[in-house]
Amino acid sequence: MTQPSTNTTGPAIHNEAHQEHPIKLYLVVWGLLFVLSICSYMVDYIGIHGYLRWSLILLFMVLKAGLIVAIFMHMAWERLALLYAVLLPPILVLVFVAMMVSEAHYVLFSRLTFFGTGP
The missing domain is CATH 1.20.5 (Single alpha-helices involved in coiled-coils or other helix-helix interfaces)
Structure with missing residues (x-):
């Protein structure tokens, strides 16, 4: 087993500690x-x-x-990962649903305006 160099002129050795719960x-x-x-x-x-x-x-x-x-x-x-992986997709889906609802109301209004309410 080799020991890390204690030379301070070379690149710094970073020990990334693995977090265990x-x-x-x-x-x-x-x-x-x-x-x-x-x-x-x-x-x-x-x-x-x-x-x-x-x-x-x-x-x-x-x-x-x-x-x-x-x-x-x-x-x-990991807070940023939580935001991007868990919270962002449902928020975007809700935005798209709101856009579709708005479009549906516009289409219904247009149909009622130009085609009437029926016989």
Whole structure:
């Protein structure tokens, strides 16, 4: 094994430390994912129906996806990556949806103006 040179006239040697997170963090996240999955299954088991059922299922799904992305993909420690990978695409989709809604209202208004409301 060679020792790094102590010569100060040469290029500086940078030791990039690899950040390791405690195993407890991963075990807690796995436990939370397990609990959220149980809650999602309990919504079906209890027999909740309608919008409440779908709202709860979507809520648990988003919470699980958020935990996976934040911890296992290390997005919680990289703020810029979080913005670009997780928040920017949905914001752009909402902008495009708003543009389509605006266009749809314009087309409907044009059709009603030039073709009338029907017989």
